[in-house]
Amino acid sequence: MxxxxxxxxxxxxxxxxxxxxxxxxxxxxxxxxxxxxxxxxxxxxxxxxxxxxxxxxxxxxxxxxxxxxxxxxxxxxxxxxxxxxxxxxxxxxxxxxxxxxxxxxxxxxxxxxxxxxxxxxxxxxxxxxxxxxxRRVIARFATPPALRQAQGASAPKPVTELVEARPGVDLTDREAEVLQLVAQAMSNAEIAQRLYIGEATVKTHVSNVLQKLGARDRVAAVVYAHRHGLV
Incomplete structure (x- = not known):
């Protein structure tokens, strides 16, 4: 049990x-x-x-x-x-x-x-x-700083507090696909069902994505991905 x-x-x-x-x-x-x-x-x-x-x-x-x-x-x-x-x-x-x-x-x-x-x-x-x-997290970090300043928006927490920026991120096609679904707030079980793969496999892909992005968690990965045009 x-x-x-x-x-x-x-x-x-x-x-x-x-x-x-x-x-x-x-x-x-x-x-x-x-x-x-x-x-x-x-x-x-x-x-x-x-x-x-x-x-x-x-x-x-x-x-x-x-x-x-x-x-x-x-x-x-x-x-x-x-x-x-x-x-x-x-x-x-x-x-x-x-x-x-x-x-x-x-x-x-x-x-x-x-x-x-x-x-x-x-x-x-x-x-x-x-x-x-x-929606607000994505909008805040996806908006270019210059535009955000022109709109009079306050500065967000530096993205480095959420993720460690890593240049040259090289995701596999499957990892990129998983990241797209993570960005849609899908759980591992939902992603597994969508892609017809095992939940343990999804967990491995998510772990690899977080490591490659230098992201602390799924939220940070989505923020990073939107900010850097990965999704």
Missing amino acids: TAPIRVLLVDDHAVMRAGFRMILESTGDIAVVGEAADGAAAVAAASTLHPDVICMDVQMPDMDGLEATRRIVGDATSGAAVVVVTTFDRDDYLFDALAAGASGFLLKNAGPEELIAAVRVAAAGDALLAPEVT
């Missing part, structure tokens, strides 16, 4: 944590192993509970969720993936969360199914963004 996905809930509102717990534990394959009401408590709980996924609020007392994410992701002993779940649909929160190492960004007005999917995707080692957020 497969072990359940271990989740740590971090939010300064007890009612919100209770709601998330009820949603996640209704699935049967997700177990909430702990709760924290601020970033400092989240960092401490992550080091003792060793969750697979952390659902992290942003605005909290003492230490906010972005700083907590940086510390948890930066801890070499932590294998937890962080999904930022916030009420505030703000670009600074979005790009700061990605730069901090978050594997997902979800708004609290998302449906229960989206929360469950985000936890499962993060636990599988993939990245997930809310659809409206994905």
Whole structure:
């Protein structure tokens, strides 16, 4: 029997944590192993509970969720993936969360199914963004800096914070095809079904793409690919 996905809930509102717990534990394959009401408590709980996924609020007392994410992701002993779940649909929160190492960004007005999917995707080692957020990430990094400045847009986080730019990227035809589908927010299972190949093979292709692009995760790969015209 497969072990359940271990989740740590971090939010300064007890009612919100209770709601998330009820949603996640209704699935049967997700177990909430702990709760924290601020970033400092989240960092401490992550080091003792060793969750697979952390659902992290942003605005909290003492230490906010972005700083907590940086510390948890930066801890070499932590294998937890962080999904930022916030009420505030703000670009600074979005790009700061990605730069901090978050594997997902979800708004609290998302449906229960989206929360469950985000936890499962993060636990599988993939990245997930809310659809409206994905469009903004791609638009922000795909727009040339000069045009962005002319439009009066604020500068995004440097792309080097998300990916290590590597010149002369040489993807195979299959890897390029997989990257195209990753850019469409498809999961490994969906890509396998589309290309009529095994899910393990897809995982290998994705891993090769990330390595060749110098990308930290799937979100970073999509950003890099759009910025450099690979998709």
